Amino acid sequence: MPTTTIAGTQVEVNEEGFLSNPDDWNETLGTEFARLIGVEMSEEHWRLVKFLREDYKSQGETPTLRRVSTQLGLPVKQLFTMFPGKPAKKMSYVAGVPKPKGCV
Template identity: 80%
Template sequence: MPSTTIAGRQINVNDEGFLVDPDDWTEELGAEFARLIGVEMTEDHWKLVNYLRQDYRAQGETPTLRRVSTQTGMPVKQLFTLFPGKPAKKMAYVAGVPKPKGCV
């Protein structure tokens, strides 16, 4: 299992750089993950990240883009604006939860 140092902490990540243990996540680490992928965090970004973490704890899996949009009231188009390219994957990465099923 690979490990890396991010935000001054040694953490275990998988081959794609996602946290192995979501409990290792902190807001500081999330902010650093965002910086690494070129995302500047705003209140809307944090709302999504906190939703993903809460939903993951409740459901045991990372929510899909559609679920995030429906549950947070943010249109999918806005999710693409906040996390350009692959929003579901990028949101999960920043939130420290596994990549959603079906994401490449």
């Protein structure tokens, strides 16, 4: 696996830049990942990231946009506003978890 230095921490990443080991993630890395994709983190962003991480740990896979929307009561349209373009991929990247199955 390739390694890279993000926020002064050397981490293993896959070919798309996602963390290879979600346990390596911390809020400093999350903040830097967000900055790298042009997202400014708010309390709502952090609530979403924490949900993604907790759900990933309990379910063994990254939640889909639909699951995030349903579980957090956030309209999918709002997820696209918070993480423009490809919200599922970007949310997962910032949260340090694999992108959801079926995500391009």
